[in-house]
Amino acid sequence: MGTEDAGDADSLLSRCGWYKENGDRTTHPVGPKIANPFGMHDMHGNVWEWCNDWPGSYPSGSVTDPVGPKSGSDRVYRGGSWYRNDGDSRSASRSRYEPSLRFFDRGFRVACVLSGSPASSGGLKVAQGGAVI
Numbered sequence: 473m474g475t476e477d478a479g480d481a482d483s484l485l486s487r488c489g490w491y492k493e494n495g496d497r498t499t500h501p502v503g504p505k506i507a508n509p510f511g512m513h514d515m516h517g518n519v520w521e522w523c524n525d526w527p528g529s530y531p532s533g534s535v536t537d538p539v540g541p542k543s544g545s546d547r548v549y550r551g552g553s554w555y556r557n558d559g560d561s562r563s564a565s566r567s568r569y570e571p572s573l574r575f576f577d578r579g580f581r582v583a584c585v586l587s588g589s590p591a592s593s594g595g596l597k598v599a600q601g602g603a604v605i
Contacts, residue, residue: 482558489516491561495554499579512581516552517561519579523548527568546570553577 486494488505495517502514526544540548546568552561555577559565569575 485516485558485561489514489518489552489561490554491517491552491558492554492556493558497554499554499577502581515563515581517556517558518551518554519577520549520553520556520567520575521551522571522578522580523550523566527566549578 485491488508490500490505499519500514502518505514507513508515525539525548526541527546527548528540528544531538547570548566548568550566551563552558552565
């Protein structure tokens with residue numbers, strides 16, 4: 473089983489993410505689970521990740537990286553956490569809250585593209601890395 477399989481089936485979630493049934497009630501360092509096809513680890517569960525998006529309805533039809541409203545009072549967070557069930561551990565799982573509030577299972581991911589990597593020259597592969605804070 474390769475990284476192309478990470479996150480494609482519910483049965484693989486324990487190999488690529490942290491959620492209520494395997495998270496031991498704590499946040500985990502990034503890296504011990506298998507990477508997704510972009511080389512990023514622990515993108516399912518672990519901590520809900522705050523996004524820069526203001527919440528709004530998705531447009532109808534097929535879209536790539538839709539942009540939400542230009543302002544709002546809440547921010548989007550997505551991806552589930554070690555505190556929630558496996559059904560929330562999807563990139564499409566999202567909710568909203570006031571960004572000034574803090575929670576034990578919310579955070580953000582720092583990711584970078586290494587110089588000379590395929591992503592730095594327009595490819596899709598993202599350098600392995602990140603930190604959950």
